[in-house]
Amino acid sequence: MKLSYILEMKEPQNGFFQVTMDVEGVSEDSVLVTMPSWTPGSYHILDFARHVRLLRARSKDNEPIDIQRKDKSSWKILNGNYKNFIISYEVYAGELSVHTSHLDSTHGYLNGTSVFMYIEGYKDQSLELMVKPFGEWKISTGLEKTGDNKYRATNYDILVDSPMEIGTHRSLTFSVDGKEHEIALYGRGNEDPDQLLQDTKKIVESYKAQFGNLPYKRYVFIIHILDNQGGGLEHLNSTTIETDRYQFSPRKKYIEFLSTVSHEYFHLWNVKRIRPTELMPFNYKEENYTTLLWVSEGITSFYEWIHLYRTGIIKEDEYFKHLMEYIRFYEFLPGSKYESASDSSFDSWTKLYRPSPNNINSYVSYYLKGEILGFMIDARIIEHTNGQKSLDDLFRLLFEKYNRDGKGFTEKDLLASLHEVSGLDFTPFFSKYVRGVEPIDFDNELKRIGFKIVRSYAKNEDDEVKEKAYLGIVCGVNNSKINVEGVIENSPAQKAGIYPGDELIALNKFRFSERFLKNIRSDIKARKVDNLIEMKPGEKAIIHAFRSGILMNFEVTLAKAPYDNYEVINDPESDENRMKFKEKLIKG
Ligand SMILES: [Zn+2]
Structure with a gap:
């Protein structure tokens, strides 16, 4: 079987991409084509098929082929004796966000799952893509290039996991480990491109130091600079980040932006190559439930700030200020008493992306809980190995074990790897804090690394501390x-x-x-x-x-x-060893 796609944008101002699928050598007399209902990394149903129009099929000599609707996202192509045929459609791209696609007179942004359909039973088929950009527009993507505007993907997953920025955007490039990294910038704001390049490079180098090498040939950061928007979505060897136009200064805002860069970049290991088994392979038609998003997202959030420290972009006290703010927020949220990290992960499809007034009292996000669990697990590994091992070792081990086997990891696998790294059985910990909602004694948690939490009211503008x-x-x-x-x-x-x-x-x-x-x-x-x-x-x-x-x-x-102000001070009862544990935690 041979499969190739052509992507066109004939009149970008109308917002429609034209897609042609050239299919050769199918054995069946009918095939099902499906538009995904969601996009990996954004765990909610978006039903991209609603943007499709003019779906047609024809033989190579232009004889029309009948099509039947199957369900909200699938069509049955009744190709009969035709083993070679062409499917074509238009898809509306009117929403500029990391999990959708956008086409207008200024650019095209393509998030594959919202544009490309797949043929049921042929998702593992290698394929080719030819893009016909509008006018003089250029293309930035992580897809493997085979010629002028021509690309290849070993399967459908890779095709749709490689977003494309098509337009007149700026491109910055740098090299780490002999590998090219591109920053594609759509839009303008108060960015300093040189600074952005230097800081992004530092982030890449910092993660390379953690893992030893970079598991890709080329990496692309697509950055959309917009009004009042923010977010990011990870991909196999690229990411799309959207940011507010004025996020690049002052420094505090810029650090928040860089923390997103750091977060999305770490995902190339955590969730892209170290993947919960339920997300392997993806079922694009419906919800893929997993109880492990607290690892995939939460521990990624834990690392995003750790690596900003390791790059030298932030100082140690800034890291702990961040951690304390998250701990304060966790203690403030009544929902943290009700929703476990496992349930929060599982419920992503109905809760995280569908905010309800009730969430505050019944729910905690797997980002927040997962970041806190990342800290707690790291501190325990360090303590139990007397500073020899840390969460870094766990992630190196998970990468080694689960990057290659194609099966992904389960909670049981995670427990086994934790035991292998630390010698500690984390089963009781998981019962209490991962599957359970046992209150966390943060004072005790911080003691493990020689710190004490001081809770107080934030100073007012007269520099006074008053009861509130x-x-x-x-x-x-x-x-x-x-x-x-x-x-x-x-x-x-x-x-x-x-x-x-x-x-x-x-x-x-x-x-x-x-x-x-x-x-x-x-x-x-x-x-x-x-x-x-x-x-x-x-x-x-x-x-x-x-x-x-x-x-x-x-x-x-x-x-x-x-209390609305949490700080850490050195625990007067602590010893020097504990201070070394703290160093291990932040430095790896
Ligand atoms: Zn994430």
Whole structure:
């Protein structure tokens, strides 16, 4: 069987890609073609088939071939005696995000699963792709090039795991380990391209030091510089990252951007080559449930900051400040008491990408819990091996074992590898903290590396530390309207009857403005919590709010707010050995 695709963008301003599949030598008299329902790395159903139009099939001598609908994402091609035939369709690409495709007069961005269909039973078939770019547009992709705008993939997975940026974008290149790395930049903002190149190179070198080599021939960073957007998606030997136009300075914002670069890059090992068995092979038609996204995503989040430290981009105190902010957030979230890391991973399809006001009280993301588990596991490996081994060794071992076998790893495999590296049986740990929701004693966790947590209230603008009062609401701000998006369980707001969806109007008859709010976590700008710095616990507050257009008022008795500032200091009871453990954790 021979399979080749042609990709065209005849009138990019209309937003449609034209795809032609040339099929030769099938043995069946009918085949099923399917458009994926999701894209690996974004664990939610997107139903890309809804953007398909003009699906046609014809013989090589242009005789039409009948097609039947099979289900929402598949079509049956009734090719009969024709063993060679052509399938063609158009697909609308109107959404610019890392998990969709976009085509307009400025560029084409292609995320393979939302453009290319596959033939059931032939996903392992090697294939060729010819791209006909619009005008003088050029192509940046991790796909293996065989000629002018011609590419080859050993199977469908690789085709769709190689996004393409097509247009007049800038390309920066650097080399590590004799391998070419390209940064394709679509859009402009306050970036400094030289700085970006140097820092990206440092990140690549840092991971190379962890693993010893780079398991690809070429790597491409596609970066979309946009208004108010952020995110990233990992691929086999490339990644797509979208960032706000003004994310490249000041330094604090730039570090957040670089942490995404670091995160997506580490995925080339963790999840792309060290993959949970349920994601191997991908079933593109429906949900692929796994309980291990806390490893694939959460531990990737753990490493993204560790490697920023190892590159020298951030200092040790900045790393621990980040970790403390995540620990503070975990302790603040009531949901962390209810959802385990395993369930959170499994529920990705219905929870992470489908936020509900209830999430705050019932859910914790596998990113957050996984990052914390990464830290806890690392500290235990280091402690138990007296500083000889760390999580780095676990990942080297997982890569060695599961990159090649094509089966992926299970939770049992992970436990076996953890035992092999540390000599410690992690089964009880998994029961408590991975499958269970046992409260985490963070003071004890930090002691393992010679630190002590100091919890307090953040200083106000006069540099004073004062006890704070709180309502317990989580809000979003939209066109200066402040809407309640969640109410913390057992908080004063919940007791008084404030409900998600309420539009906050006034506090003690003063306009409810952003003055009373702050970011829920230092790196999350879209969600706020109340921050009533001028009020005291025990005081009464009258809240006015609209609910479905009706003005309501609530009398709330403010309570003592949770501490909002966590810091680490050296544990006075600790010994020098523990300080070495800390060095091992951050330096590897
Ligand atoms: Zn990720």
